Amino acid sequence: MKMVSENQENAGFIKNKWxxxxxxxxxxxxxxxxxxxxxxxxxEDDPRRVVHSFKxxxxxxxxxxxxxxxxxxxxxxxxxxxWAVITVVVVFEFSVGATLGKxxxxxxxxxxxxxxxxxxxRLACFSGDKVEPILLGLSVLLIAxxxxxxxxxxxxxxRYDYGLMIFILxxxxxxxxxxxxxxxxxxxxxxxxxxxxxxxxxxxxxAFIRPIWAGEELHNLTAANIExxxxxxxxxxxxxxxxxERKDQEKTSLAEYKSVLNSKGTExxxxxxxxxxxxxxxxxxxxxxxxxxxxxAVTRECAYRIEALxxxxxxxxxxxxxxxxxxxxxxxxxxxxxxxxxxxxxAAIKKMTRATPADAxxxxxxxxxxxxxxxxxxxxxxxxxxxDIIPAVTVASLLIEIVCCTSQIxxxxxxxxxxxxxxxxxxxxxxxxxxxxxxxxxxGMEVSHNFSITVE
Amino acid sequence: MKMVSENQENAGFIKNKWxxxxxxxxxxxxxxxxxxxxxxxxxEDDPRRVVHSFKxxxxxxxxxxxxxxxxxxxxxxxxxxxWAVITVVVVFEFSVGATLGKxxxxxxxxxxxxxxxxxxxRLACFSGDKVEPILLGLSVLLIAxxxxxxxxxxxxxxRYDYGLMIFILxxxxxxxxxxxxxxxxxxxxxxxxxxxxxxxxxxxxxAFIRPIWAGEELHNLTAANIExxxxxxxxxxxxxxxxxERKDQEKTSLAEYKSVLNSKGTExxxxxxxxxxxxxxxxxxxxxxxxxxxxxAVTRECAYRIEALxxxxxxxxxxxxxxxxxxxxxxxxxxxxxxxxxxxxxAAIKKMTRATPADAxxxxxxxxxxxxxxxxxxxxxxxxxxxDIIPAVTVASLLIEIVCCTSQIxxxxxxxxxxxxxxxxxxxxxxxxxxxxxxxxxxGMEVSHNFSITVE
Numbered sequence: 001m002k003m004v005s006e007n008q009e010n011a012g013f014i015k016n017k018w019x020x021x022x023x024x025x026x027x028x029x030x031x032x033x034x035x036x037x038x039x040x041x042x043x044e045d046d047p048r049r050v051v052h053s054f055k056x057x058x059x060x061x062x063x064x065x066x067x068x069x070x071x072x073x074x075x076x077x078x079x080x081x082x083w084a085v086i087t088v089v090v091v092f093e094f095s096v097g098a099t100l101g102k103x104x105x106x107x108x109x110x111x112x113x114x115x116x117x118x119x120x121x122r123l124a125c126f127s128g129d130k131v132e133p134i135l136l137g138l139s140v141l142l143i144a145x146x147x148x149x150x151x152x153x154x155x156x157x158x159r160y161d162y163g164l165m166i167f168i169l170x171x172x173x174x175x176x177x178x179x180x181x182x183x184x185x186x187x188x189x190x191x192x193x194x195x196x197x198x199x200x201x202x203x204x205x206x207a208f209i210r211p212i213w214a215g216e217e218l219h220n221l222t223a224a225n226i227e228x229x230x231x232x233x234x235x236x237x238x239x240x241x242x243x244x245e246r247k248d249q250e251k252t253s254l255a256e257y258k259s260v261l262n263s264k265g266t267e268x269x270x271x272x273x274x275x276x277x278x279x280x281x282x283x284x285x286x287x288x289x290x291x292x293x294x295x296x297a298v299t300r301e302c303a304y305r306i307e308a309l310x311x312x313x314x315x316x317x318x319x320x321x322x323x324x325x326x327x328x329x330x331x332x333x334x335x336x337x338x339x340x341x342x343x344x345x346x347a348a349i350k351k352m353t354r355a356t357p358a359d360a361x362x363x364x365x366x367x368x369x370x371x372x373x374x375x376x377x378x379x380x381x382x383x384x385x386x387x388d389i390i391p392a393v394t395v396a397s398l399l400i401e402i403v404c405c406t407s408q409i410x411x412x413x414x415x416x417x418x419x420x421x422x423x424x425x426x427x428x429x430x431x432x433x434x435x436x437x438x439x440x441x442x443x444g445m446e447v448s449h450n451f452s453i454t455v456e
Numbered sequence: 457m458k459m460v461s462e463n464q465e466n467a468g469f470i471k472n473k474w475x476x477x478x479x480x481x482x483x484x485x486x487x488x489x490x491x492x493x494x495x496x497x498x499x500e501d502d503p504r505r506v507v508h509s510f511k512x513x514x515x516x517x518x519x520x521x522x523x524x525x526x527x528x529x530x531x532x533x534x535x536x537x538x539w540a541v542i543t544v545v546v547v548f549e550f551s552v553g554a555t556l557g558k559x560x561x562x563x564x565x566x567x568x569x570x571x572x573x574x575x576x577x578r579l580a581c582f583s584g585d586k587v588e589p590i591l592l593g594l595s596v597l598l599i600a601x602x603x604x605x606x607x608x609x610x611x612x613x614x615r616y617d618y619g620l621m622i623f624i625l626x627x628x629x630x631x632x633x634x635x636x637x638x639x640x641x642x643x644x645x646x647x648x649x650x651x652x653x654x655x656x657x658x659x660x661x662x663a664f665i666r667p668i669w670a671g672e673e674l675h676n677l678t679a680a681n682i683e684x685x686x687x688x689x690x691x692x693x694x695x696x697x698x699x700x701e702r703k704d705q706e707k708t709s710l711a712e713y714k715s716v717l718n719s720k721g722t723e724x725x726x727x728x729x730x731x732x733x734x735x736x737x738x739x740x741x742x743x744x745x746x747x748x749x750x751x752x753a754v755t756r757e758c759a760y761r762i763e764a765l766x767x768x769x770x771x772x773x774x775x776x777x778x779x780x781x782x783x784x785x786x787x788x789x790x791x792x793x794x795x796x797x798x799x800x801x802x803a804a805i806k807k808m809t810r811a812t813p814a815d816a817x818x819x820x821x822x823x824x825x826x827x828x829x830x831x832x833x834x835x836x837x838x839x840x841x842x843x844d845i846i847p848a849v850t851v852a853s854l855l856i857e858i859v860c861c862t863s864q865i866x867x868x869x870x871x872x873x874x875x876x877x878x879x880x881x882x883x884x885x886x887x888x889x890x891x892x893x894x895x896x897x898x899x900g901m902e903v904s905h906n907f908s909i910t911v912e
Contacts, residue, residue, distance in 0.1 A: 053605040057597035144513035308764040394853040
């Protein structure tokens with residue numbers, strides 16, 4: 001009996017253990033599956049991420065070769081050769097501009113910081129053995145404090161923050177290690193050359209193996225943001241007047257414009273990166289990166305109006321259908337024409353051509369907004385309460401503002417087109433567009449912009 | 457004659473040189489004056505910047521003392537002691553949370569990266585002398601690529617990006633330098649302890665000498681943003697109805713709210729920093745940092761409406777004065793009550809008390825918006841064209857939406873108050889407030905929020 005129960009107990013114990021192990025294995029398998037799914041999603045969202053990851057690994061290996069095989073270099077640099085590896089890891093960024101910016105910052109800061117460190121060290125040498133460390137310490141304190149303070153300056157921060165930090169680093173390292181090792185000049189020289197080797201390897205691999213240009217990212221982001229506003233306006237009228245009987249799943253596509261609201265930071269950092277990049281590929285001329293910021297600003301202005309407009313899609317205050325029907329045609333016209341104009345502008349930016357067809361759409365939208373205003377002037381509304389009209393009137397009035405914003409976006413895109421010397425689309429294509437719209441696009445604006453460049 | 461002319465030439469030459477030198481000196485003096493002015497402005501904008509700069513210098517000096525005076529430690533660490541200096545320069549940030557986050561990231565990443573590096577090195581040792589570098593190289597490539605890819609994950613990026621980078625750095629350094637120097641374990645140990653010394657010094661100086669807490673910054677930013685909206689609304693009605701005859705220089709103060717539109721990035725990074733900070737000072741309880749993001753989101757929603765509203769301040773479409781006069785009283789009421797509510801809410805956040813007086817203002821604003829709606833119902837406008845009314849009606853309608861937004865802001869602030877267990881303001885003060893407003897604030901909301909916490 002005892003043995004049987006012992007056997008049972010043992011069996012139960014083993015079963016419990018087995019269950020525990022099974023549970024753990026299950027959890028582990030689930031975690032691995034989760035991680036794999038997340039990784040797959042990350043890679044599918046932007047396949048360039050995978051390429052970038054292997055580029056970083058490759059750059060590290062390339063620089064490590066100095067350690068592995070080149071004995072003369074290794075002997076010359078000693079342990080300092082690891083600075084090349086550190087430089088690669090720290091400096092390698094997603095876009096060429098960001099990498100180049102960091103390399104230039106790091107290189108120049110190491111050069112200047114090294115010179116200052118050596119200078120401070122030489123000066124301190126003239127004092128006695130006891131005073132020297134105190135003098136060096138004080139100068140490091142002062143330099144670190146002054147340069148740290150400089151890092152707060154709004155003009156220096158966006159582009160030179162990293163360089164200022166490396167400057168402090170180099171000065172401190174040389175002043176501090178210099179006290180022991182009297183070959184300060186050698187340290188400074190080795191540090192500079194290892195940083196340059198690491199930086200050169202990073203820039204080389206970043207720029208020549210499937211490069212990602214910040215300028216192109218900015219270019220595409222600007223086009224995509226304008227397109228998102230266009231997509232919202234395309235769907236808005238149908239959604240608001242419920243004429244197209246859209247389904248719920250299509251509603252979600254209308255929320256895409258929301259990312260435009262908070263795009264300022266991304267745009268500014270991309271501009272800062274793009275400024276480091278040389279001319280390349282389709283950006284053959286010096287690009288007017290500042291103009292992209294201007295386009296971004298007016299695009300956001302338009303997005304704020306659209307945000308206010310979107311509040312009326314699911315608002316409690318609803319205008320009765322019969323009143324909405326009165327303004328439906330013109331509002332739909334304004335909305336779709338603005339949408340077409342924005343999508344044309346976006347496509348023109350993408351293709352780097354002049355967006356002449358957009359002007360026709362904007363004229364149409366402006367005409368519709370004029371007609372709407374005159375519709376409001378005629379007394380069509382004596383029998384309806386003002387309270388019923390308000391939401392529809394507000395929607396109409398916001399749409400009128402959006403027409404103005406669209407026109408501003410078009411102006412700034414045209415300005416970009418003449419600053420970057422975009423080509424005109426084929427004359428044949430243009431004719432067919434004009435034929436469709438039956439309104440001649442005004443070219444006056446572009447001429448005046450061309451003029452303003454000559455003056456500049 | 458010749459000598460005279462030579463003398464004249466010489467005099468002219470000296471004069472030219474002197475002018476050149478004078479010009480250079482002038483330029484130099486101007487540059488110094490400009491720099492000094494900029495520095496003064498930077499320091500006046502935020503005097504803590506000066507303190508922070510000296511704190512950084514102090515931390516570097518403190519860590520350098522290991523070099524200068526402590527021979528046993530220096531001998532133990534060798535050149536690696538500079539890692540402590542590097543850690544200080546790289547890790548010392550403006551706020552305690554940011555510094556602590558970087559130190560924890562760097563510490564843990566160095567520990568894990570060091571372990572993995574040592575492990576990879578031991579494993580590679582079992583293979584032959586020729587295969588070893590290839591195996592090590594491949595493992596570095598693989599680890600670097602996988603971890604670089606992980607850095608793109610949206611959940612890891614905001615808080616652990618720096619740690620992942622240091623992880624790659626440590627693994628590469630140990631694998632690479634390990635090939636030559638067989639005391640890999642020593643390298644890993646020295647690197648970890650120097651990083652810990654540097655990190656500890658940074659955190660100590662950052663947190664104990666006039667600390668700047670990211671949580672407090674976030675708290676103040678949230679309060680300031682709400683206040684800015686309040687200030688705009690305070691001035692708006694007077695500006696729009698031109699009743700107060702404001703001057704141009706006062707108009708500029710109405711543009712302050714614009715910074716709220718793009719505050720999302722700052723708020724998110726402050727939340728990420730604040731999460732690293734321990735409880736301290738007035739934040740005795742675990743703070744619900746996520747709630748600050750919610751408040752920020754509704755504050756921005758309100759700011760977008762205000763942005764749309766501000767377009768009507770200088771709009772071409774102007775409603776005639778007599779029509780505006782009809783809605784002036786109620787619009788002014790809505791605007792000022794919302795303004796008072798927002799300023800109360802902001803003050804309550806600053807003082808960390810419950811914002812009960814704000815509820816009274818919001819009720820008043822809601823009453824005014826109801827009255828406005830019923831004013832629109834009565835036919836006060838038969839003689840006026842709709843086109844004249846539109847801008848005023850849009851302004852009124854945006855103000856009605858702003859009342860809703862204000863109420864949402866109040867809700868989220870009340871939620872924060874109960875999550876962070878804010879105190880009620882003194883009963884006496886509260887009574888006087890209620891007396892003034894003659895409306896009882898509703899406490900129902902807070903009770904329900906208290907309940908929801910219990911459930912959570």
